[in-house]
Amino acid sequence: MTLSSFSLEELHGWKDNITANPYRSYLYSYPHKTAYRDLQPPIPLESLWRDEPAESFFLYMHIPFCGARCGFCNLFTLPDKRANVHTTYVDALERQAKQWAAFTRHKPYARFAIGGGTPTLLAADQLRRLFHIAVDTMGLDTRSASISVETSPETITEEKLNILKEYTVDRVSMGIQSFVAAESAAIYRPQNPDEVYRALELLGKYDFPILNLDLIYGLPGQTVDSWLYSLNQTLSYDPEEIFIYPLYTREHTIVKPDDIQRQEDIRLDCYKAAGQLLKARGYRQYSMRRFAKETAGTDKRILDYSCQEEGMVGLGCGARSYTRNVHYASRYGVSRKATESIIADYVSADRYDTADYGIVLSLEEQKRRFILKAILHSEGLRLEDYSLRFGNSLWSDYPELSNLLHSGLGKEEDGVLHLTTEGMGYSDSIGDWFISVEIREQMERFVLP
Numbered sequence: 001m002t003l004s005s006f007s008l009e010e011l012h013g014w015k016d017n018i019t020a021n022p023y024r025s026y027l028y029s030y031p032h033k034t035a036y037r038d039l040q041p042p043i044p045l046e047s048l049w050r051d052e053p054a055e056s057f058f059l060y061m062h063i064p065f066c067g068a069r070c071g072f073c074n075l076f077t078l079p080d081k082r083a084n085v086h087t088t089y090v091d092a093l094e095r096q097a098k099q100w101a102a103f104t105r106h107k108p109y110a111r112f113a114i115g116g117g118t119p120t121l122l123a124a125d126q127l128r129r130l131f132h133i134a135v136d137t138m139g140l141d142t143r144s145a146s147i148s149v150e151t152s153p154e155t156i157t158e159e160k161l162n163i164l165k166e167y168t169v170d171r172v173s174m175g176i177q178s179f180v181a182a183e184s185a186a187i188y189r190p191q192n193p194d195e196v197y198r199a200l201e202l203l204g205k206y207d208f209p210i211l212n213l214d215l216i217y218g219l220p221g222q223t224v225d226s227w228l229y230s231l232n233q234t235l236s237y238d239p240e241e242i243f244i245y246p247l248y249t250r251e252h253t254i255v256k257p258d259d260i261q262r263q264e265d266i267r268l269d270c271y272k273a274a275g276q277l278l279k280a281r282g283y284r285q286y287s288m289r290r291f292a293k294e295t296a297g298t299d300k301r302i303l304d305y306s307c308q309e310e311g312m313v314g315l316g317c318g319a320r321s322y323t324r325n326v327h328y329a330s331r332y333g334v335s336r337k338a339t340e341s342i343i344a345d346y347v348s349a350d351r352y353d354t355a356d357y358g359i360v361l362s363l364e365e366q367k368r369r370f371i372l373k374a375i376l377h378s379e380g381l382r383l384e385d386y387s388l389r390f391g392n393s394l395w396s397d398y399p400e401l402s403n404l405l406h407s408g409l410g411k412e413e414d415g416v417l418h419l420t421t422e423g424m425g426y427s428d429s430i431g432d433w434f435i436s437v438e439i440r441e442q443m444e445r446f447v448l449p
């Protein structure tokens, strides 16, 4: 057992601080995109990818269009249904792929994902083109890569699902958020539950190896009972995987923090109730948000890929790319004006061969990223992996992490540091606590265009 870096009193204070406000920021990636800045000088992608140590890569394509912007969404996406706009965008993505393939084709892809936005908002012929680009241009072998596509209830059709089947998609992920029409309306997601049922029936016929459904808790007007109603409706379709998201609102999202503060915060109650129900129904918890059946998987023999998500080749405007020490993307925005202008720059570009916006990760940030990627998932952090990678012991680099052990939010078992079930519920505040001072300052200085 390592020594806590705090006295008992400080430890209590530390835990109170972590548990008093569990929902601070969703550490989807570290560092967050708001820590990215202009890279001066821009970094040539050829050398960046030539030296990338990952054995296999992850190919991601971002489709930054949706039918409408949901009230909680702060992703890089533009409400735009026009087919000609989508075609021009896929043209640009293809140009980008042709240039990037020269830099990345020396390693195979273990994973391929199309996300957004709403990829299935694209017409069937444009959706098919994305797979052509992945296979013919980028060199994806669909037999040895797991393939995942995001969709939405109102955009899936038999024609599009046939394309996903043809390209051996393993996982289809659909955002439902709520089965209660009034709750959907309150987050500006005009969604008729009948539309959701139609989509689920259709998806059931196609029997993809993994069906993932997303739900949100803490919605305006939601109660723990109505949350469990949505969860039970979801369970009746027997999905292999369920993601449950606490509602986050920001000043730049359509639903404002003030709108939520008027009601009691039921998120922790919803989370706990969901955890119990999902466990009782045979789902294993893999992170604060992800629950899945242990049997969920594909029959393919997938290449190994590091769970650290290095070697991520992100095509499209808004996609992030991660090499071991450089993360880069196009600029980030949420407003219509900003996203429109960033997409306009992307589709009019001829050259995509440098990283000009992102962050170069210091050794310190590589360590923090490595730790956060591991401990916020049930697999946890193998202490030996950390020492092998960084040549130091975790406890000597970050003695403050022993607070997890002494507070009961984490535990060390067989040389692996995990969060406990209680700690998993505070993943967002633990993640937020572990952000470095430099990255936090950088994020706070970011001005959203």
Ligand code: SF4
Pocket (backbone or CB within 6 Å): 065, 066, 067, 068, 069, 070, 073, 074, 075, 077, 116, 117, 118, 152, 175
């Ligand atoms: S939450 Fe998803 S569907 Fe809604 S606007 Fe954002 S990207 Fe689009």
